[in-house]
Amino acid sequence: MTPEEKYELFERKISNEISIEEDRLLSQIIEDDQTIAKEFKTYKEWNSYLSSNLGLDTEKAEVANNLKDISDSFFTKETQKTKSKVIKMPSWGYAVAASVLVLLGVYTFTKSTTPVYSDFVSIPELSISERADANEIGKKAEEAFNSNNYKEAEVFLNQLLEEDKSNSEYLFYYGISLVELDEFEKASEVFTTLQNGTSIYKYRAIWFEALNQLKQKNTDKCKVLLELIPKEAEDYQTAQELLEEL
Structure with a gap:
């Protein structure tokens, strides 16, 4: 599974557009690979921030529509050297962050101290x-x-x-x-x-x-x-x- 395919699977999961077969596949991947489990958790937190904290459904939809285009530019630059990083995150994370910054402006993402229903619900x-x-x-x-x-x-x-x-x-x-x-x-x-x-x-x-x-x-x-x-x-x-x- 390519990074792009993995991210698109994340997106369908949190949007409740995932098929039964894909849902089982993602559940198995998350169970077997703690790194991917953490990546999925991070994406859900970003999605929850947009939904709950900003309350900008239109902008969120634009983010989703532009994620793949923006992420392609990151995934194709695998050999590019980056400067020092304060926080390590998976490669697709930079694409998500970049798209959010472009479409919504500069915001400081802060994790809610208490998880909410929308962070974890996935309706079969x-x-x-x-x-x-x-x-x-x-x-x-x-x-x-x-x-x-x-x-x-x-x-x-x-x-x-x-x-x-x-x-x-x-x-x-x-x-x-x-x-x-x-x-x-x-x-x-x-x-x-x-x-x-x-x-x-x-x-x-x-x-x-x-x-x-x-x-x-x-x-x-x-x-x-x-x-x-x-x-x-x-x-x-x-x-x-x-x-x-x-």
Whole structure:
């Protein structure tokens, strides 16, 4: 994987535009390579700064659109000698920093003392329509959820659960929709049910309940939940990163 491909994968991940296959690939790479894990963490911090601290969505979009063009000029100058550096960062980091400075002006990037929900949430894609038993409501739920239309997704997923109350997949994505809609108590009820069950969503539910608490700034509750996530869980590495920052 080239540096450009790696960075583009980072961008799709934090923009929730990543495919299931790419998401699994990135998760495996981050788990196997601590250097890449730190690079991804650094990029998320920059992205969070733009989203939360500056609040300039238009400029952020321009940054994303210009990243590759600007980064190319850096990646093609591998033999160029640089002057002394105060801080070491991966090569793609200079491209990101340069694009930000060009488009937004000179800012001092400061890390927030407390991590926020948007720093760590990565919403998985819902896939129902390809199944043989998929009905019209399932297709509508999938389309709404994957389009970030969580209000409609909540309605359709609730209808699916009325027909199949024990379906852990519907329940999991219903819980995520509730968190995105700031319906925190209802989301906690959903994730607690999954946490106490034995489905494949057991540990993912703990992770998203931790994020649910983080979004409410309930740091202590978030920490307790993060410590319940075992090493074999999909979200273990990211949970450890969040624990370290809390």
